[in-house]
Amino acid sequence: MIKLVLLILAGMCCxxxxxxxxxxxxxxxxxxxxxxxxxDYSRAYRSATDxxxxxxxxxxxxxxxxxxxxxxxxxxxxxxxxxxYFDTLxxxxxxxASAADKARRIKAELDMATAGxxxxxxxxxxxxxxxxxxxxxxxxxxxxAVVYGPSFGTAAMDNADLCEYLASHGYVVIASPxxxxxxxxxxxxxxxxxxxxxxxxxxxxFARSLPNVDAARIGVMGxxxxxxxxxxxxxxxxxxxxxxxxxxxxxxxxxYVDGSSTxxxxxxxxxxxxxxxxxxxxxxSAETINKHGLNISxxxxxxxxxxxxxxxxxxxxxxxxxxxxxxxxxxxxxxDQYTREEATLAYSWAARYVRRFLDTYLKGDxxxxxxxMNKPVANGVPPRLMVTDIRLAASPAPTLESxxxxxxxxxxxxxxxxxxxxxxxxxxxxxxxxxxxxxGGGLLERGKAQDARHIFxxxxxxxxxxxxxxDGLAAAHLALGQRDExxxxxxxxxxxxxxxxxxxxxxxxxxxx
Numbered sequence: 238m239i240k241l242v243l244l245i246l247a248g249m250c251c252x253x254x255x256x257x258x259x260x261x262x263x264x265x266x267x268x269x270x271x272x273x274x275x276x277d278y279s280r281a282y283r284s285a286t287d288x289x290x291x292x293x294x295x296x297x298x299x300x301x302x303x304x305x306x307x308x309x310x311x312x313x314x315x316x317x318x319x320x321x322y323f324d325t326l327x328x329x330x331x332x333x334a335s336a337a338d339k340a341r342r343i344k345a346e347l348d349m350a351t352a353g354x355x356x357x358x359x360x361x362x363x364x365x366x367x368x369x370x371x372x373x374x375x376x377x378x379x380x381x382a383v384v385y386g387p388s389f390g391t392a393a394m395d396n397a398d399l400c401e402y403l404a405s406h407g408y409v410v411i412a413s414p415x416x417x418x419x420x421x422x423x424x425x426x427x428x429x430x431x432x433x434x435x436x437x438x439x440x441x442x443f444a445r446s447l448p449n450v451d452a453a454r455i456g457v458m459g460x461x462x463x464x465x466x467x468x469x470x471x472x473x474x475x476x477x478x479x480x481x482x483x484x485x486x487x488x489x490x491x492x493y494v495d496g497s498s499t500x501x502x503x504x505x506x507x508x509x510x511x512x513x514x515x516x517x518x519x520x521x522s523a524e525t526i527n528k529h530g531l532n533i534s535x536x537x538x539x540x541x542x543x544x545x546x547x548x549x550x551x552x553x554x555x556x557x558x559x560x561x562x563x564x565x566x567x568x569x570x571x572x573d574q575y576t577r578e579e580a581t582l583a584y585s586w587a588a589r590y591v592r593r594f595l596d597t598y599l600k601g602d603x604x605x606x607x608x609x610m611n612k613p614v615a616n617g618v619p620p621r622l623m624v625t626d627i628r629l630a631a632s633p634a635p636t637l638e639s640x641x642x643x644x645x646x647x648x649x650x651x652x653x654x655x656x657x658x659x660x661x662x663x664x665x666x667x668x669x670x671x672x673x674x675x676x677g678g679g680l681l682e683r684g685k686a687q688d689a690r691h692i693f694x695x696x697x698x699x700x701x702x703x704x705x706x707x708d709g710l711a712a713a714h715l716a717l718g719q720r721d722e723x724x725x726x727x728x729x730x731x732x733x734x735x736x737x738x739x740x741x742x743x744x745x746x747x748x749x750x
Contacts, residue, residue, distance in 0.1 A: 264406030314370030386463025
């Protein structure tokens with residue numbers, strides 16, 4: 238909220254430009270907008286003691302997740318003004334406040350934004366007509382959902398223009414504010430980052446409960462800090478089908494995803510298989526990077542070899558230009574190398590590429606992939622406005638899942654050869670003995686003894702000194718009626734662990750018949 242107020246105060250001199258912001262090619266659907274106040278009861282937010290009064294806190298302590306939803310509407314209602322989005326700022330993390338308290342908070346923010354000589358231009362900016370209609374009836378049908386994460390500590394409405402645009406093209410877009418782990422203030426650390434990532438995961442779950450959302454088609458999108466939090470969310474949930482990062486902090490804050498001691502250790506290239514669109518600002522010079530001490534020694538985007546990755550560089554855009562709020566209110570002086578009009582045009586093209594990317598991977602639109610693969614000028618992009626760098630997935634991710642999928646296609650008799658092919662590409666890939674035993678045991682439970690035999694044979698190949706693996710192979714042989722083979726496996730197990738009484742009992746039973 239503080240960022241919004243400061244930006245408004247800085248930008249009132251140029252608010253005449255605000256109403257001019259618009260995205261070319263709006264979709265066929267009217268857009269509805271609503272706000273849901275809900276809690277994630279699995280996470281605590283308020284402490285047991287009120288940190289202001291020192292008294293016991295008696296309200297709801299679960300994490301509040303203010304939820305903004307843009308969606309295809311049944312019909313166009315009264316269009317909102319930009320000022321209407323300020324109504325969402327009265328209760329971002331405090332739903333228990335009275336209506337009067339919320340109104341006072343909103344009024345205080347507006348009074349600050351419209352004070353003194355800024356009054357007239359501010360009123361023009363706030364009155365700018367938007368596309369969405371508040372609480373319009375939702376259109377029937379099921380649409381893909383996109384969960385949006387805003388920038389560091391900012392409000393959920395910081396990219397309302399893009400959210401409206403996507404909704405007009407048949408997406409349900411859901412956003413919540415960037416809120417810290419235990420207070421409204423976001424913190425620049427892993428706790429804060431994972432709090433926002435968890436909010437996005439919560440919203441993805443909420444999206445699946447909505448009657449107008451297709452639960453099988455969900456993507457995540459984020460700007461700046463939110464464009465790093467959504468990568469964490471995707472690394473944790475492979476049901477996420479597409480990732481959009483708007484100049485996301487995977488570059489500026491790579492220490493959270495580089496596998497170091499400060500990183501989220503589950504963010505691994507093999508777990509990032511969802512297609513990604515990274516839309517970045519014009520690059521810094523080497524001198525600027527050196528001056529600000531930015532660490533560019535690690536690139537997550539270069540490591541994402543198991544996902545289709547599209548990197549767009551928007552030459553007229555600086556980092557802040559990916560926030561439509563900033564484009565509306567930033568002063569003219571902040572547009573140094575390019576004009577506001579050029580940055581706004583680039584934002585419009587970025588929005589179009591976001592939509593075509595989502596169309597490709599969430600809607601299965603066959604024309605979307607061709608659009609993404611084209612040179613920008615072939616799509617009508619003005620020369621020199623943007624540069625593309627496309628890296629299609631080089632190979633499947635080396636995981637237990639990918640190995641299982643391959644054996645499901647080619648047959649389990651191919652287990653050792655398939656494993657060797659994966660390790661030839663990715664030598665670090667391993668299957669732990671426990672994972673193999675659980676896999677083989679699961680096949681036995683489902684009556685697939687022949688397949689289980691091949692999995693335990695893989696286990697024996699990898700761990701020839703593991704007596705438990707020999708037991709698994711013996712169990713598979715017994716299920717197939719192969720008594721002699723089972724006896725040989727138990728015998729080998731006893732050679733490895735001579736004191737195992739149960740294994741000796743099994744072998745004696747086989748040999749006595």
